Amino acid sequence: MATRFTLRQLEYFIAVGEAGSIAQASDRVNVSSPSISTAVAQLEDEFGLPLFVRKHAHGLSLTQAGKRFMEQAKKVLAEADALNHLAGDISGSVRGPLAIGCLLTFAQVVLPAMRRLFETNYPDVRVSQYELHQLEIFEKLRRAEIDVAISYDLDIPADLEFIPLRELPPFAMLDEEHPLAGEAVVSVEELQKHPMVLLDLPHSSEYFLSFFTKIGVKPNIAERTRDMAVLRSLVANGFGYAIANLRPQIDQSPDGRRLRFVPLVGSVRRLRMGLVVPEGATNVLTVQTFVEHCRSVVDDWGFPGLPLPKDET
Structure with missing residues (x-):
């Protein structure tokens, strides 16, 4: 009999595995704790594997089977994202998931307004955002856990591409x-x-x-x-x-x-604010569209809701 599971169940399972608790995973994916608990239990029942060791005082930790299961689950989700991107490229429509990272120092000022306008213009894109420091941005881009990041041109490694948007004085x-x-x-x-x-x-x-x-x-x-x-x-x-x-x-x-x-x-x-992407990422329609959107926003407004300093206008 074919095994039945959903991509959403895998997403919740990975969130629990990385967070170490149902409550923290609930905050991370913005889903109720009972829904996440149910999804994990259904996966364990479906595959007949104990995925977590449950410790009352210390949350949850992955079993050896759970660790191997999570590695494969991440690959399955990555392939599903790739199919979404492929479907969008073939159809010429901007759709599917888009994971955006943003440097902690200006995540609260820049990203929400930029994201709001993008989602309004492209309602078929499912955006998730992550507030990160620079090293985390590099790591998550390399692991394909985010598609693009808004950051400064600080020590950008050779295997990542920086697309400048605006120069900022100190x-x-x-x-x-x-x-x-x-x-x-x-x-x-x-x-x-x-x-x-x-x-x-x-x-x-x-x-x-x-x-x-x-x-x-x-x-x-x-x-x-x-x-x-x-x-x-x-x-x-x-x-x-x-x-x-x-x-x-x-x-x-x-x-x-x-x-x-x-x-x-x-x-x-001066620092340059811009977008950091893996090499070749702008060939993906959704990422390319987000890059063009950010350029347009910065050119038109400086920053969403933020007047430029006088020497920048």
């Missing part, structure tokens, strides 16, 4: 009472004398610190964080300045305190 982010808050521009030499809050993400932190290395000085790092919202709050509450390349529309921290953004001058490298 700013010093300051609280209202900071001694440099009233300046029209500020140099790295001036910042070096004050405490710094560092956005401590792979590749991003190296970029910010390179400003100081280039002039032979060390910053006074007072705080480190991997979260952009926490960074803004630490700065707004006087723990130090930070450096950023994307200015939010509202110059406020999450707790409502005011921020000042002062352009950095001197020998400071």
Whole structure:
């Protein structure tokens, strides 16, 4: 008798295997916990395999059979995605799944509006998004877990392609009472004398610190964080300045305190925001259409809902 299972069941199973718990998998795929539990139980019944060891205090862990099963399940989903892409290319319609990664530092500012307009224009595309740091973007693109990512041109490896969208200058982010808050521009030499809050993400932190290395000085790092919202709050509450390349529309921290953004001058490298894709990915119609959509959005608006800095217009 033929084995019966659905791609959705495999998707839920993989989510549980990677998350280690039903609850976390539920948050990840935005499906109720009972639905995920049922899907996993149905797979175990259908194949006659125990896929997980259930530990009350420590969630779920894959059995040896479950690990091998997950490897194959990922291949099945990848092949199903490839069939969807192929069908779209043959029919000339933009349809099927599209997994988009976005760098953590600006995921909340750029991706939602860009995605909303794309889904409105192409309702047959099923978009999923992932907020990642730069190394995770590279890894997931290579494993075909995402199709395209919005990121900066930070250390892009040779096996991935970078498609530039917009050049962004660096700013010093300051609280209202900071001694440099009233300046029209500020140099790295001036910042070096004050405490710094560092956005401590792979590749991003190296970029910010390179400003100081280039002039032979060390910053006074007072705080480190991997979260952009926490960074803004630490700065707004006087723990130090930070450096950023994307200015939010509202110059406020999450707790409502005011921020000042002062352009950095001197020998400071601008970053380019763009799309990172595997080689040949733009031959896929859905990916190609998303690339063209992003170019159009950036050309027309600068960023969705975000006016460009004066020197960028």
